[in-house]
Amino acid sequence: MYDTDGRKYLDGVSSLWVTTFGHRTPEIDAAIIAQLGKLDHSTFLGATHTPGIELAEKLLALTPGLDKVFYAGDGSSAVEAGLKIAYQYSVQSGQPRPLFVHLSEAYHGDTLGAVSVGGMKLFHATYRPLLLKTATVGSPGLRAPGQTPVERAAEVIKELEAVMAAQGDQVCAIVLEPMVQAAAGMLTYDASFLRAARELATKYGALLMVDEVATGIARTGPMWAHQHAGITPDLLTCGKGITAGYLPLSAVLATDEVYSAFLGAPEKTFFHGHTYTANPLACAAANANLTLAVERDLPGQVAVLGARLADLLKPVGDRDSVVEIRQLGAMIGVEVANVRHRTGFEVCRAARKRGVWLRPLGDTVILMPPLTLGEAEQNLMVEALAEAIDEVVR
Numbered sequence: 001m002y003d004t005d006g007r008k009y010l011d012g013v014s015s016l017w018v019t020t021f022g023h024r025t026p027e028i029d030a031a032i033i034a035q036l037g038k039l040d041h042s043t044f045l046g047a048t049h050t051p052g053i054e055l056a057e058k059l060l061a062l063t064p065g066l067d068k069v070f071y072a073g074d075g076s077s078a079v080e081a082g083l084k085i086a087y088q089y090s091v092q093s094g095q096p097r098p099l100f101v102h103l104s105e106a107y108h109g110d111t112l113g114a115v116s117v118g119g120m121k122l123f124h125a126t127y128r129p130l131l132l133k134t135a136t137v138g139s140p141g142l143r144a145p146g147q148t149p150v151e152r153a154a155e156v157i158k159e160l161e162a163v164m165a166a167q168g169d170q171v172c173a174i175v176l177e178p179m180v181q182a183a184a185g186m187l188t189y190d191a192s193f194l195r196a197a198r199e200l201a202t203k204y205g206a207l208l209m210v211d212e213v214a215t216g217i218a219r220t221g222p223m224w225a226h227q228h229a230g231i232t233p234d235l236l237t238c239g240k241g242i243t244a245g246y247l248p249l250s251a252v253l254a255t256d257e258v259y260s261a262f263l264g265a266p267e268k269t270f271f272h273g274h275t276y277t278a279n280p281l282a283c284a285a286a287n288a289n290l291t292l293a294v295e296r297d298l299p300g301q302v303a304v305l306g307a308r309l310a311d312l313l314k315p316v317g318d319r320d321s322v323v324e325i326r327q328l329g330a331m332i333g334v335e336v337a338n339v340r341h342r343t344g345f346e347v348c349r350a351a352r353k354r355g356v357w358l359r360p361l362g363d364t365v366i367l368m369p370p371l372t373l374g375e376a377e378q379n380l381m382v383e384a385l386a387e388a389i390d391e392v393v394r
């Protein structure tokens with residue numbers, strides 16, 4: 001990317017965790033232009049169109065166990081739709097369940113439903129009086145010193161069991177970010193937690209909704225992060241990377257079981273839709289992106305990228321100035337020691353002087369590069385980070 005003075009930057013955060021193959025991917029540019037020659041926009045309310053159908057087929061082919069697609073506009077609006085689907089599913093299955101279970105430190109977007117299932121004090125505390133009914137369990141990614149990921153997962157599983165035992169018949173969905181709580185600073189957690197959440201949701205008749213807005217499209221390795229745990233959710237939200245960052249588009253994927261609760265009387269319809277839902281240009285971008293993801297074996301590439309970045313980052317992690325490096329695939333958080341006001345921000349500013357664009361979440365510097373980043377650029381990104389840390393954190 002180039003700034004207004006013509007200085008060149010490597011985008012180390014994929015814009016906002018969206019860019020798949022780097023900016024201006026020729027195949028995606030061409031797909032949008034081709035779609036523009038056919039249809040600009042057409043409502044999805046009571047209608048459909050070819051790129052929307054094609055995209056639903058592509059998404060479902062990548063997601064064994066899920067059968068239907070409902071489009072929305074961005075990550076937050078997919079989460080809103082998912083929450084409403086979960087509640088309406090409970091109503092239409094014979095027992096209204098007004099409660100959502102979610103994790104502390106969670107982030108699902110900035111609209112009020114998404115904030116309700118969020119758990120970040122700084123972003124969410126102000127709005128508490130306005131929000132949906134929820135029960136919160138601890139973050140499986142926040143470990144005490146010396147505690148292993150498996151031990152921490154076991155602790156939070158106990159909490160979740162207790163919540164479900166007490167209120168499970170009121171819970172319509174357990175909502176979580178699978179494997180990585182991204183906005184909290186890339187808090188990674190053990191897959192055993194996800195498997196237990198699946199089991200407990202089933203045991204108490206609640207749905208499991210995984211929010212793959214950040215983790216989807218191979219960011220963590222497999223196409224979806226929940227696949228690390230070998231589970232199938234009932235609902236999956238995705239957004240961000242599905243269009244490779246070209247245009248806003250998101251979706252909720254659901255099982256046939258959930259979908260079938262909306263069939264029958266007209267009042268059972270899911271009365272929810274946005275003007276720009278499934279915009280054809282956005283669908284065309286997503287179709288081209290997903291075609292390339294499969295053709296170029298994106299999960300395989302991310303496995304290689306993640307392993308090489310882990311190696312490069314080892315000496316960074318050995319520094320006293322670095323508290324911890326958390327990584328799953330190409331989602332990386334480098335937590336630096338808090339030595340001054342806004343240390344993470346200062347580190348990113350120092351990296352920018354070295355031609356690398358990074359963003360902090362508190363004192364955690366995020367590395368979330370395009371998934372096909374070349375080796376020379378990987379070296380540049382990690383060297384700039386290391387030098388920036390050495391400059392700022394003494």
Ligand SMILES: Cc1ncc(COP(=O)(O)O)c(C=O)c1O
Nearest residue numbers: 074075076107108109211213214
């Ligand atoms: C897990 C998760 N869900 C939802 C969202 C919200 O997406 P959007 O910013 O597109 O509304 C985000 C954004 O970072 C996210 O990380």
